[in-house]
Amino acid sequence: MRIKKLLAGLLVVILFTAGLSTQQVNADKLKDEIKRSMQETEKRKEALSNFHEEIHKKFDAAGYDASLSFSNDPLFYQEKLEVIVHIKDSNLMKQREKIDAIVKEAAKTHKLGKVEVRIEKAQKNYESEQDKKLRKLHNKIFTVTKDILKEKGLEASGMIISSTPNQNIRIEIRQHDKSINISKLEELIHDEIYAATEEDIKVEVREHIESAEKEIAWMPILQAVHQEMRKHFDEVSGFAHSFHPAPLQIIIKTTLADNRKTRKTAARMEEYVHTIIDVKREELNTKKEPYTVIIRDKKHNKLN
Secondary structure (H helix, E strand, C coil), rough: HHHHHHHHHHHHHHHCCCCHHHHHHHHHHHHHHHHHHHHHHHHHHHHHHHHHHHHHHHHHHHHCCCCEECCCCCCCCCCCCCCCEEEEHHHHHHHHHHHHHHHHHHHHHHHCCCCCEEEEEEECCCCHHHHHHHHHHHHHHHHHHHHHHHHCCCCCCEEEECCCCEEEEEECCCCCCCCCCCHHHHHHHHHHHHHCCCCEEEEEEHHHHHHHHHHHHHHHHHHHHHHHHHCCCCEEEEEEEEECCCCCCEEEEECCCCCHHHHHHHHHHHHHHHHHHHEEEEEEEECCCCCEEEEEEECCEEEE
16 A cells, blocks of 8 residues: 555656656747747848848939838738838839839848839828927927926936827936935926926836836847747737836737637747747846736737
């Protein structure tokens, strides 16, 4: 009886160890897969950069006043890359065949695959009345904010106004007198902006030294997450990140519904994000910083 118990216990240990071993093998396999994918992405980016440079030089040499854009995302695999050539002079339409040949030859040289070329007359950029109104509003907000900071003896290293999902202004200030209450400063700026514009705008003030350096260090990592997630998951519809409040939040927006099957997909997405970050950290030799990953469904609810 005792021997049977020992054998049963040994079997449990063996199965548990085998399970851990399988998990490690799968984790290593995913890590290697992502490393290869990231290398392919970097090669693709270099090829696209060289493609742009060659087209620019050839257009200049031929005297073509034109620019390029893509109707689909050129960074990731496409059955066909759609290149749009924007020309400022309608007479260049007569050179359609030559322009088409230049683009396709450069695409072949840099191994970008099949290419479809579309030549269009460049549109003049007219500012709409709505854009004018928004520009004037933002200028007013910046002016009010700068005046308050100047009055307090503070200097902004950067100010960004965002309109989505709600209007907010993010202000980064250089080192300041620690006696200044950041919350009260945010409240003061908010109230002065409202008095000047009647706009209820969320205000966020952060110290440059505590935030900017950390954000700069995270940028290549976040870019890798952005690129690789779009490359591997068709369900990904957008990205966001926030350093305030800490720790960093990395948000993956998706077209997924909320059910048992999609929650498994969300778990796989989260695993991918963690692995991409691990791989990029190793590459950059950066220290580990805390962060959280949030996968949102099509209704913006958290899936993981």
